Amino acid sequence: MTKDVDSRPVLIAPSILAADFSRLGDEIRRAEIAGADWLHLDVMDGTFVDNISFGPMVCETVKKASSLPTDVHLMIQRPDHYFPRFVGSASNITVHVESSHNVATTLEGIRAAGCTAGLSLNPATPFEQVEPYLESIDLLLVMTVVPGFGGQSFMPEMMAKVKAAAEFRSRHGLDFRIEVDGGINAETGRICVQNGADVLVAGTYLFHSPAIAESVSLLRSLRTE
Ligand code: DX5
Numbered sequence: 001m002t003k004d005v006d007s008r009p010v011l012i013a014p015s016i017l018a019a020d021f022s023r024l025g026d027e028i029r030r031a032e033i034a035g036a037d038w039l040h041l042d043v044m045d046g047t048f049v050d051n052i053s054f055g056p057m058v059c060e061t062v063k064k065a066s067s068l069p070t071d072v073h074l075m076i077q078r079p080d081h082y083f084p085r086f087v088g089s090a091s092n093i094t095v096h097v098e099s100s101h102n103v104a105t106t107l108e109g110i111r112a113a114g115c116t117a118g119l120s121l122n123p124a125t126p127f128e129q130v131e132p133y134l135e136s137i138d139l140l141l142v143m144t145v146v147p148g149f150g151g152q153s154f155m156p157e158m159m160a161k162v163k164a165a166a167e168f169r170s171r172h173g174l175d176f177r178i179e180v181d182g183g184i185n186a187e188t189g190r191i192c193v194q195n196g197a198d199v200l201v202a203g204t205y206l207f208h209s210p211a212i213a214e215s216v217s218l219l220r221s222l223r224t225e
């Protein structure tokens with residue numbers, strides 16, 4: 001089990017937050033053609049984070065425009081109340097451990113609704129806070145910036161949590177994905193993969209890249225180096 005998990009390919013999830021919304025359909029196609037595995041959708045409510053992005057309607061639009069799995073990241077205060085509105089447009093729904101909800105019940109509800117369930121933790125949150133839930137998730141999202149905005153600098157000190165997650169996963173024979181989000185590029189992505197991450201979210205690096213296909217391939221090749 002451990003060996004299989006460790007040899008899985010790294011998945012690349014472009015965050016559409018950095019896309020040009022005036023031509024969102026074209027941007028999605030650009031990411032698809034470049035070889036993206038998932039599309040990462042950052043939902044922000046202006047309360048849990050200091051920014052407001054988009055909600056279910058944009059997620060539905062993306063779902064209609066693409067055949068890729070959608071990775072919906074809910075940076076919102078009441079994910080228990082709102083997640084049902086994303087079920088139709090999400091393959092995976094990730095909620096934060098810091099939000100105001102019963103985390104176990106929300107994760108169970110997401111799975112019961114037919115999506116995979118992710119759990120995320122902010123830079124200030126210790127790894128121990130997510131430990132009780134690691135047997136009930138499909139993905140752990142370790143934030144490598146304070147969530148709210150694209151284009152911030154990667155926080156290398158978060159690698160201790162990525163490493164702890166990979167160790168916990170192997171010790172308990174689990175297979176949840178370990179995703180990182182914030183400031184990811186070829187250089188920081190390499191550090192993440194070396195520490196055990198296997199899903200790389202990247203907004204600015206990919207959508208602002210002059211050659212997005214090369215950038216996707218570069219991120220994907222990090223596992224085999
Ligand atoms: C941060 C979001 C990220 C963000 C990443 O609040 O969760 O997904 O879009 O953007 P970059 O890759 O530009 O740091």
Ligand code: ZN
Pocket residue numbers: 015040041042073181201
């Ligand atoms: Zn995100």
